[in-house]
Amino acid sequence: MAANLRKPKPAFLDKLRIFVRGGAGGQGHPKYAGLGGKGGDVIIRAVKRVQFKDLIEVNPTKRYTAASGANSSKKLLLGPPGEDQIIPVPVGVTVTTDTGRVIGDLNEEGQEVIAARGGEAGGPENNFNGKKGEAHSVTLDLKLIADIGLVGFPNAGKSTFLSAISRATPKIADYPFTTIRPQIGIMEYPDFRQITIADLPGLIEGAHVNFGMGHKFLKHVERTKMLLFMVDINGFQLSTQYEYRTAFETILLLNKELELFNMDLLKKPAVLALNKIDTDEDGTRTDAIVDQIMNLPDSLSEVDESLHPETLIKFDEIYKISTMFDQNTLTMKDRLRKLLDIYSYREDEQKTVVENNRLAKQERVLGVEQNRNKIV
Numbered sequence: 001m002a003a004n005l006r007k008p009k010p011a012f013l014d015k016l017r018i019f020v021r022g023g024a025g026g027q028g029h030p031k032y033a034g035l036g037g038k039g040g041d042v043i044i045r046a047v048k049r050v051q052f053k054d055l056i057e058v059n060p061t062k063r064y065t066a067a068s069g070a071n072s073s074k075k076l077l078l079g080p081p082g083e084d085q086i087i088p089v090p091v092g093v094t095v096t097t098d099t100g101r102v103i104g105d106l107n108e109e110g111q112e113v114i115a116a117r118g119g120e121a122g123g124p125e126n127n128f129n130g131k132k133g134e135a136h137s138v139t140l141d142l143k144l145i146a147d148i149g150l151v152g153f154p155n156a157g158k159s160t161f162l163s164a165i166s167r168a169t170p171k172i173a174d175y176p177f178t179t180i181r182p183q184i185g186i187m188e189y190p191d192f193r194q195i196t197i198a199d200l201p202g203l204i205e206g207a208h209v210n211f212g213m214g215h216k217f218l219k220h221v222e223r224t225k226m227l228l229f230m231v232d233i234n235g236f237q238l239s240t241q242y243e244y245r246t247a248f249e250t251i252l253l254l255n256k257e258l259e260l261f262n263m264d265l266l267k268k269p270a271v272l273a274l275n276k277i278d279t280d281e282d283g284t285r286t287d288a289i290v291d292q293i294m295n296l297p298d299s300l301s302e303v304d305e306s307l308h309p310e311t312l313i314k315f316d317e318i319y320k321i322s323t324m325f326d327q328n329t330l331t332m333k334d335r336l337r338k339l340l341d342i343y344s345y346r347e348d349e350q351k352t353v354v355e356n357n358r359l360a361k362q363e364r365v366l367g368v369e370q371n372r373n374k375i376v
Helices: 052-058 158-165 215-221 247-261 263-267 284-294 298-302 329-372
Strands: 015-021 042-046 063-065 085-089 093-097 102-106 112-116 135-142 148-151 183-188 194-199 226-232 270-275 315-320
Touching: 015 052, 015 085, 015 112, 042 093, 042 102, 052 085, 063 085, 102 112, 112 135, 148 158, 148 215, 158 183, 158 194, 158 329, 183 329, 194 329, 215 247, 226 247, 226 329, 247 263, 247 284, 247 298, 270 284, 270 329, 284 298, 284 315, 315 329
Parallel strands: 015 063, 042 085, 148 194, 148 226, 226 270, 270 315
Antiparallel strands: 015 135, 042 112, 093 102, 093 135, 183 194
């Protein structure tokens, strides 16, 4: 009976705390000046197609210790170093200590970070006494890396859109929170170009303080290149216990939740999709929403002041679509690709400007130093 009361294990893990210990350094041999082997390091490496649940299945204790270095001996004066302990983790993991210090970000396959260094080998500088390795807990925090992040309240049509334009098969139903874990879809184009798009658990009011899916959703937005807001033109009401929100109010609330969680999210390029236009036969409702957006900030006077964001997000484009009936979704898919290319070009230009400024400053500094060293 007790077994039936156990809570099911989460289907998706995006945070894991583990204990890591570097190997001890081998003892030296004072009589013959022999050197011990350095202790092995605990190294965390980004690997594709790895999930946290794989780590738990292989090592349920979540404790990782590298091998110790060998002691020096009369027959083997130079002790071999201890073997490193490699921990494979998903791409997109940030490694932090319990004090909050970031050890490293692993955003590309093959990137590594040393989580615990092995102990110093025994030698003349330490009286031939090998040292213990570092030992502490670290947290592995996964943030999805995708080109586009879908932002919207539950039932906005995000999952339907993702299934229509990609190979992803998210759960789709007419009730809130059908997406209970992040889904990554891949938009493919005739020339084999691929763009990743993340459908994330729907936001609700108060998500910035962890209501609903809360931070479990919002942290995954941080590593996307573009935000795609998707809004139901008919508005949204989570349940009878919550207040009904119009489509315009929904947009402002989404803006506000991102702002309160992390102001930098508002700097990301963003577009807006007004969904379910099939329910608006003459298009007047949809056009009215567009007018409200285009007339910002003046149109803020139409809603309660508590819904006003401090900083308004700027939408580069607005789309009118129906994910259910596949209206304008392919056109939108093509536009998203073009916009990503434009954003990438701008980013490259900015990096070039920054690098040129850095080199120019370096040349000026070197010029000053050379002038100081001239013999007059």
